[in-house]
Amino acid sequence: MDTVKQIRFRIQRYNPEDGAAPRLAEFVVPAPRGMTVLDGLFYIRDNLDSTLAVRSSCRMAICGSCAMLINDFPHLACHTQIAELEADTIEVRPLPNFTIIKDLVVDLTPLFEKHTTTKPYFIRSEVEEMENPTAEFLQTPEDLDAYLQFSYCIKCGLCMAACPTVATDRLFLGPQALAQCYRYCGDSRDDGANERFPTVDREHGMWGCHLAGACSEACPKGVDPALAIQLLKRLRVSRALGLGRKRRPTPLASPPTARQPKLPVPEFTVKVNGKPS
């Protein structure tokens, strides 16, 4: 039978509408093996204090809603088991570098706004094909590997909370937006790097990154935003100096066509009106 440990949760409570300063509230939660921090917060909300504000959705590290500061490190609450923290007291605070809406819920609007400025979608010259697609764009497995890791971003904001530059420079685009910029610039199907560069090629863009690496350490999906930013810098410099391989965006795959079978139809094939069914 599993042992149930009594874990002390110290949770930052804050409601901007009250006008009161943030304070730490304590709750004791019975934590069986396998319980996540998010489960603990649910327990508190369901049994101890229903006014606790927590945001969550998928509970399986896919949606990125439950990002928060757990024992001074940015984590997804649903992706952090209480046992792995190896502590009897768990301190939970809202994500830093964001405005608090209430308790553990922060306003992620700046993250989405900065993300949008980098045009995180395919840009190609074939406007008609982009509006009304007729086929797929070709891509080799090697081309896929060049950006696949960076496409795993779930926009949870953990990297932004961990970044020391975001903490001091409110104009800095941040690791999430810059990594997603490279996710598209590094995609062989995309041709929009020159449209994105004016947004990111500035002091508060990619050049503001000091390569502290805190974003990559915090990312629960292994995106490694710090690597993406360095690759974005390399891409920008090589384009500016005219170095490196110049590659056109990959073409459309040929539409499927009706072909005659190369092998004769076996005798045992069921035929309808003399043709294979």
Add this chain to the structure above:
Amino acid sequence: MRDTYLWLLQLVTGAIIAVFLAVHMVMMHLDNIVGFFGGHISEPSSWSSMIDRAKEGWWLTFYIIFLALVLYHAIYGLRGIVLEVIPSGRTERVMTGMIWAVGLGAFALGVYASAHLFTR
């Protein structure tokens, strides 16, 4: 585009400074180690040695280039720090103006001092 070149220039100056600094350190402060390998540098930090070096065209050129590299590398880095701590368009304009003024002033002073010693 402008920021790309400014950043790249800091990267390049940093790499060149590493080489120049190595030469400077060996000549000025590591005379014992140079002596260990059979070389001989006589009291490099003394006033007369400095004056002697200042009169050599090779050293004059070396230090003027070194000064330009260090000034750019350091002041551009300082600009980045200030813009990060006080992020605004106005800060950027003021900092860029100050950088030009301080950088050119310090470079002019260094070149003047070197040229003065060279022709002394």
